[in-house]
Amino acid sequence: MNDYEWVLSNAGRIWAMVGEHLLLSSGSVVMGLLISIPLGIACARWRRLYAVVLVITSAAFAIPSVAMFILLMPFSGISRTTALIPLTIYAVAFLIRNVVGGIDATAPELRHAADAIGYGRVHRIFAVDLVTAAPFIWGAVRVATVSVISMVSVVSILGMPSIGDLFVDGMRRFYATPVIAGIVLTIALAAAIDALLVIVQRVTTPWARRA
């Protein structure tokens, strides 16, 4: 059986892995975003909180994902929750600096103008600060998504499904085809999602396009 046939005959199984991989990576980036935006708004306002958040996220970022998955297993078993929590923490580590950096980059004149025309504090954050921060946040979402997609594979070591199953399978049988297929699929998935994000970014932040 040649390599191409192997991929074809396992296409159904591989497709399911890609689906699960996509679910875990997009789920963790979306959750990371849902945490990072309110947390970033709070951090931009209270710098002491920001210092604490930065220390925690960079420490969490240093802990290998495999260790986090294992230490969560007594609580959430071998489940999507176990996979999603560490990946979400990594996504927050990527996003938080850029949410805060984007809000900080808002020109004071814009804030004063918003105040002058009677925007309340909450209204101003959503209509001015977050809009100025949007290109920064999108940039970080792209980097976080590509990183998380390449990280997800590790969950397969612990028996959770992802494209990483192909690496585990290849290692067990010392057979290169599934491993190469897995690497190609991971990179293709990252490239496809990144291209999609670029389009969404262009549509939602047309003013940020390079001149």
Add this chain to the structure above:
Amino acid sequence: MDQLQLVLDWFGNSAHWAGDRGIPIRVLEHLNFSATALGIAFVIGFPLGVTLGFLNKGQSLVVGLVNAVRALPTLGLLTIFVILSGIGLLPVLLSLIIIAVPPILVATFEGVRGVDRSITDAAHAMGMGRQRTAYLVQVPISAPLIVVGIRNSAIQVVSTATIAAFVGIGGLGRFVFDGLASRDFGQLAGGAVLVAILALGVELVLTLIQRALTPGTRNILTTAPLAIKTPNQKVHIP
């Protein structure tokens, strides 16, 4: 909790601390091949970053390399090298080096390139050549940023070195994978705790070095984060 007791029992068993499969030896193994890979990656990434930085060339190459390696699944990289060249330290080191070069390269490149023009002009005016200016002026000025790059590399390498046990090499990952294979939660989680402590220790030491090299700052907010430039804006990476 039963599981906590299993982990405590595993740590409490003196047999796990002795011999060439004991915890201290595994820690040393882990640090040994992490440091080797990091050292080699520095020898590759640092001069390349300095050279491209003072020539102010190759930005798309540097950014492209960083993004390409970011998308590579480390587990797949390790597995394919081991399958192609057989179980051994060499394929593992090669994967670790590939992962470790980009953060060092991009930090050095951005650091050297970002030094204020008036400073490099002054160095040239004093008769320093480009190379001397790069290594004696631009590198010291950008040292804090370069250390951030080394820190990022070290974190990636220590983390990936854990998975090296998956392809049959020693280090702390050994406990994790042996624990998995024998369904021994004490060993599995004990290994995970050790890996986490080691990673945090490495992070702490390198953060302290970074602070020491950034005079006048005791505040994490004022230490320069590493940023990579995308077509639209800079993206800070943790």
